[in-house]
Amino acid sequence: MTTCCGTGGMTGRGTGQGTALRGDDTKGCILCGGMKHELVSERDRHGGLLCTRLCAGCGLIRNDPVPTEPELDAFYASAYRESYKGASVPRRRQVWRNFDRTKRHMLTYRDVYGQGGRWLDLGSGSGEFLYLARAMGAEVEGVEPHEGYCLYSRDTLGLPVRRATLDSSGYDPGSFDLIRLSHVLEHMRDPLRTLIQLRAWLRPGGVLYVEVPDIAEEARNRLRGRLFHYGHINNFDPVTLRALAGAAGLVELGRTKQRAAQTTGLFLTAGATLVPDAAALARNAVTMRAIMADHAKALLPRPPKGTVIGRFVGRVHERLREAVTASRFRCHRAIAEDAAQSLQASLNAPLAA
Ligand SMILES: [Zn+2]
Numbered sequence: 001m002t003t004c005c006g007t008g009g010m011t012g013r014g015t016g017q018g019t020a021l022r023g024d025d026t027k028g029c030i031l032c033g034g035m036k037h038e039l040v041s042e043r044d045r046h047g048g049l050l051c052t053r054l055c056a057g058c059g060l061i062r063n064d065p066v067p068t069e070p071e072l073d074a075f076y077a078s079a080y081r082e083s084y085k086g087a088s089v090p091r092r093r094q095v096w097r098n099f100d101r102t103k104r105h106m107l108t109y110r111d112v113y114g115q116g117g118r119w120l121d122l123g124s125g126s127g128e129f130l131y132l133a134r135a136m137g138a139e140v141e142g143v144e145p146h147e148g149y150c151l152y153s154r155d156t157l158g159l160p161v162r163r164a165t166l167d168s169s170g171y172d173p174g175s176f177d178l179i180r181l182s183h184v185l186e187h188m189r190d191p192l193r194t195l196i197q198l199r200a201w202l203r204p205g206g207v208l209y210v211e212v213p214d215i216a217e218e219a220r221n222r223l224r225g226r227l228f229h230y231g232h233i234n235n236f237d238p239v240t241l242r243a244l245a246g247a248a249g250l251v252e253l254g255r256t257k258q259r260a261a262q263t264t265g266l267f268l269t270a271g272a273t274l275v276p277d278a279a280a281l282a283r284n285a286v287t288m289r290a291i292m293a294d295h296a297k298a299l300l301p302r303p304p305k306g307t308v309i310g311r312f313v314g315r316v317h318e319r320l321r322e323a324v325t326a327s328r329f330r331c332h333r334a335i336a337e338d339a340a341q342s343l344q345a346s347l348n349a350p351l352a353a
Pocket residue numbers: 029030031032033034055056057058059060
């Protein structure tokens with residue numbers, strides 16, 4: 001295995017200049033088994049050294065080298081200290097936004113979330129999904145590695161969340177009707193093994209919701225060089241995520257397939273294990289290569305709507321709106337209760353024609 005940018009990776013920040021980049025001598029791709037990789041970036045989004053390669057066989061984009069478990073543990077311990085500075089309570093504006101987004105997502109897929117049963121949120125963060133899931137009648141539990149968010153979820157929102165990692169959480173096969181894995185899979189060293197493990201935890205007919213950032217979308221919308229992150233080991237697009245799910249014996253739910261077609265948010269259930277379609281993956285590699293080349297060339301991202309300045313103004317306006325709305329609530333718990341009531345009212349209302 002190459003060691004090309006490895007020394008700068010641990011902290012996500014650069015340690016200096018002049019690290020030599022070596023050739024394509026990485027291990028075989030976790031998705032297609034291919035050995036041909038192309039370097040797409042030598043820097044992370046903070047400007048630190050980070051080597052990222054695109055697989056010529058499928059388009060999966062992966063950090064290289066893949067960090068070891070002890071390296072990841074050290075990174076998260078350090079990153080959390082840096083990022084949170086001891087703070088364990090999210091800002092009120094963030095809480096309102098998270099509840100609003102989660103509520104809209106649950107209403108969009110009310111046919112899935114309306115089924116009840118025993119649900120698990122892996123990487124439950126500040127607990128919005130679990131709070132609303134409980135309001136919908138599900139029996140919920142959460143697993144969250146971050147101590148501050150774990151305590152916040154328990155103490156402020158009254159949720160059954162325990163501090164653990166996915167690997168250490170250890171559930172019996174067939175334990176859950178629904179498992180949510182949102183913005184977690186991209187952090188895993190072996191995402192195929194993770195999906196196979198979660199498939200086993202599902203009850204017959206159970207649903208796994210997996211959501212990851214879409215690297216193709218981010219490459220179009222982010223500034224040049226602002227893509228990669230030490231903690232995001234695998235960078236998926238809609239094609240590679242679906243192929244990985246198929247290889248793990250997970251198929252998309254028929255009733256959500258159309259709605260989620262362009263996204264990297266999939267509702268999956270246990271099915272036959274699929275051998276990835278090599279020709280389709282090879283076409284995806286060509287597409288992803290072109291997207292990465294465009295990203296590397298572009299001085300500014302190409303927003304899907306409006307101009308760059310217009311989008312910036314829109315974002316500022318949105319943040320102000322969130323802050324003003326959130327300030328009307330006396331505390332975090334009041335935001336949670338309001339979101340839960342609003343969700344229940346929407347569920348009880350007749351569907352629009
Ligand atoms: Zn591949």
